[in-house]
Amino acid sequence: xxxxxxxxxxGSTGAAVAHDLTLRGYRVTVVxxxxxxxxxxGRNHGLLHSGARYVLNDPPAAxxxxxxxxxxxxxxxxxxxLNGGLFVALNEEDLSYKEAFxxxxxxxxxxxxxxxxxxxxRLEPNLNPRILAAVKVQDGVFDPFHFTLAFLATAKHHGxxxxxxxxxxxxxxxxxxxxxxxxxxxRDGREYAIGADLVVNAAGPWAGRIGAMAHVHIAVLxxxxxxxxxxxxxxxxxxxxxCPPCDGGIIVPQRRNSxxxxxxxxxxxxxxxxxxxxxxxxxxxxxxxxxxxxxxAPLRGISAxxxxxxxESSQLVTADPGARGVTRGFSCFNHARDGAPGLFSIIGxxxxxxRLMAEVMGDVINEATGITNPCRTREVPLLPYHAFYx
Amino acid sequence: xxxxxxxxxxxxPGRPAAYQTYRITVDEHxxxxxxxxxxxxxxxxxxxxxxxxxxxxxxxxxxxxNGRERLMCLTPIAEFPDGxxxxxxxxxxxPWVGDLVVDVKPxxxxxxxxxxxxxxxxxxxxxxxxxxxxxxxxxxGLCMSACPVVGSDSxxxxxxxxxxxxxxxxxxxxxxxxxxCLLAGDAHGAWRCHSVMECVEVCPSHVDPSQAIGWLRRYLxxxxxxxxxxxxxx
Ligand SMILES: Cc1cc2nc3c(=O)[nH]c(=O)nc-3n(C[C@H](O)[C@H](O)[C@H](O)COP(=O)(O)OP(=O)(O)OC[C@H]3O[C@@H](n4cnc5c(N)ncnc54)[C@H](O)[C@@H]3O)c2cc1C
Ligand code: SF4
Numbered sequence: 001x002x003x004x005x006x007x008x009x010x011g012s013t014g015a016a017v018a019h020d021l022t023l024r025g026y027r028v029t030v031v032x033x034x035x036x037x038x039x040x041x042g043r044n045h046g047l048l049h050s051g052a053r054y055v056l057n058d059p060p061a062a063x064x065x066x067x068x069x070x071x072x073x074x075x076x077x078x079x080x081x082l083n084g085g086l087f088v089a090l091n092e093e094d095l096s097y098k099e100a101f102x103x104x105x106x107x108x109x110x111x112x113x114x115x116x117x118x119x120x121x122r123l124e125p126n127l128n129p130r131i132l133a134a135v136k137v138q139d140g141v142f143d144p145f146h147f148t149l150a151f152l153a154t155a156k157h158h159g160x161x162x163x164x165x166x167x168x169x170x171x172x173x174x175x176x177x178x179x180x181x182x183x184x185x186x187r188d189g190r191e192y193a194i195g196a197d198l199v200v201n202a203a204g205p206w207a208g209r210i211g212a213m214a215h216v217h218i219a220v221l222x223x224x225x226x227x228x229x230x231x232x233x234x235x236x237x238x239x240x241x242x243c244p245p246c247d248g249g250i251i252v253p254q255r256r257n258s259x260x261x262x263x264x265x266x267x268x269x270x271x272x273x274x275x276x277x278x279x280x281x282x283x284x285x286x287x288x289x290x291x292x293x294x295x296x297a298p299l300r301g302i303s304a305x306x307x308x309x310x311x312e313s314s315q316l317v318t319a320d321p322g323a324r325g326v327t328r329g330f331s332c333f334n335h336a337r338d339g340a341p342g343l344f345s346i347i348g349x350x351x352x353x354x355r356l357m358a359e360v361m362g363d364v365i366n367e368a369t370g371i372t373n374p375c376r377t378r379e380v381p382l383l384p385y386h387a388f389y390x
Numbered sequence: 391x392x393x394x395x396x397x398x399x400x401x402x403p404g405r406p407a408a409y410q411t412y413r414i415t416v417d418e419h420x421x422x423x424x425x426x427x428x429x430x431x432x433x434x435x436x437x438x439x440x441x442x443x444x445x446x447x448x449x450x451x452x453x454x455x456n457g458r459e460r461l462m463c464l465t466p467i468a469e470f471p472d473g474x475x476x477x478x479x480x481x482x483x484x485p486w487v488g489d490l491v492v493d494v495k496p497x498x499x500x501x502x503x504x505x506x507x508x509x510x511x512x513x514x515x516x517x518x519x520x521x522x523x524x525x526x527x528x529x530x531g532l533c534m535s536a537c538p539v540v541g542s543d544s545x546x547x548x549x550x551x552x553x554x555x556x557x558x559x560x561x562x563x564x565x566x567x568x569x570x571c572l573l574a575g576d577a578h579g580a581w582r583c584h585s586v587m588e589c590v591e592v593c594p595s596h597v598d599p600s601q602a603i604g605w606l607r608r609y610l611x612x613x614x615x616x617x618x619x620x621x622x623x624x
Contacts, residue, residue: 035442038441042443186488187488257446300446301463386502389498
């Protein structure tokens with residue numbers, strides 16, 4: 001008998017889970033209240049992390065990024081800019097991290113190679129000529145909407161159904177087990193139930209609201225970040241600041257544009273994030289530090305989204321108001337132990353590692369269902385995103 | 391802060407079409423997309439709109455702003471005086487899903503038929519090495535909505551698919567040139583364009599489809615692919 005799984009949320013997480021589960025032989029239905037990738041995923045920085053960003057404060061996350069970066073290059077090369085990245089030291093303090101950074105990269109299996117400053121400036125002539133060190137890494141660039149669509153296109157071709165503009169308003173129960181979702185079609189207001197053997201909560205920063213429908217407490221902390229795009233391709237590769245994660249530490253080139261980000265501040269309601277003007281100013285100033293003249297290019301967009309970060313208490317520690325210390329890792333839960341068998345959640349992580357996150361979720365689901373079909377997402381290449389529509 | 395009256399065309403298949411006005415106050419450094427999102431989050435959760443990146447890369451938030459095709463993420467609040475009414479309507483020439491959302495399938499099917507590529511050679515950055523970048527066209531459909539020929543001939547390939555064929559002929563990346571020429575040289579291809587230039591006006595992403603169509607016509611003539619008789623008669 002084929003088991004039916006409903007996945008709530010079509011961000012990179014839900015999309016990757018749909019791909020993983022269809023390949024394991026489950027029947028999959030994805031429900032998303034808006035457009036594909038319309039929330040956190042859609043507004044992320046588009047950086048296919050090399051892992052180097054996390055080597056100093058979160059080595060397991062760094063290793064995961066490095067492994068899946070290498071895989072995604074093979075699985076969806078046609079929608080990635082693969083020009084690599086540089087970590088540059090802008091001052092003496094940055095420089096003081098260099099040895100520890102290179103050492104940590106080596107330990108976490110993140111390829112990194114220091115290059116002479118002269119060489120870095122030859123490769124990226126617009127970079128600040130006063131940089132004090134440069135390290136080459138294997139960053140890549142994606143557009144998050146198309147990244148997500150590629151997963152969903154492939155899942156659809158393996159039988160998945162994807163319902164956008166369909167919001168989960170409640171869970172359906174069979175006795176003490178979750179046995180489906182009640183949804184509202186936002187196009188016509190119609191409400192109906194979708195029965196399922198299993199329900200996967202991949203609602204990102206809204207995962208707590210889905211959990212609450214089952215009286216399950218989910219410790220997800222929405223932490224927003226702002227990004228600012230300018231209309232000039234100042235650099236060819238991703239430029240990172242050689243320091244622990246900090247505000248405005250990354251420039252991602254993309255099409256004819258450059259996107260600088262990001263910040264980190266907790267928000268209550270991620271439905272609408274009011275971007276403070278001073279953050280826009282701070283991002284442009286950060287861009288200027290990397291690239292003199294950065295802000296002379298025309299403004300090309302301001303965005304913010306909330307990371308769904310895992311946090312025990314959903315409360316912040318005062319010592320870390322920006323939540324920079326909260327792990328960028330992820331967790332998968334089987335809520336049978338919380339009194340809601342049939343409900344699963346997948347929270348945290350990054351778009352870069354969404355395939356890996358989905359693999360772990362698939363293993364947790366297999367364990368619960370007794371199905372033994374192994375994960376196949378490491379081998380099966382993703383279809384072109386246009387296939388989602390045809 | 392600035393207060394605007396967003397007059398939004400609501401409705402869809404099976405629902406009556408009517409304008410509904412929302413009064414909304416937003417920071418003036420933001421864009422119309424933020425105002426619409428704020429309306430949805432704070433006043434009316436039933437409002438339908440499409441968005442993702444908010445920096446003109448995903449191609450989702452195209453609508454007509456005061457009658458003109460634009461991306462909402464590139465329409466600054468500061469363009470409108472305090473108290474102004476801004477009319478927002480869905481794109482034309484696509485099936486209407488509801489409110490500001492249209493079904494982009496017709497464009498995506500055309501792009502899929504061409505096997506439109508996403509990544510191209512990067513000619514923009516200095517440094518002397520080879521690199522790649524994303525194609526300029528973000529498949530937002532603004533040109534398809536603005537083009538009167540798309541409106542009158544549903545089989546017309548349209549500005550952005552033709553511009554994409556031009557890109558492929560320029561940089562084939564191993565593609566079969568003959569089949570691309572067949573598509574472009576079809577009666578509903580490059581010859582169908584009336585040079586109204588609306589596509590150039592509205593394109594938010596440096597594509598210039600009109601120039602690309604002129605380029606295609608010259609390309610086809612040089613390869614002996616004249617205008618088909620069917621198109622000449624029109
Ligand atoms: C500013 C910023 C920059 C980032 N940069 C990067 C980067 O460069 N590279 C990287 O790899 N990662 C990056 N990340 C992290 C990455 O974006 C997130 O980890 C990832 O997108 C989370 O995806 P998700 O699918 O879990 O959440 P989401 O994308 O938020 O998806 C959840 C979905 O659930 C839907 N939903 C919610 N409630 C319901 C309901 N009731 N019914 C139906 N659907 C519902 C929402 O509409 C939403 O689409 C960044 C994050 C932020 C905030
Ligand atoms: S050519 Fe320009 S207007 Fe037309 S779809 Fe592409 S980006 Fe949009």
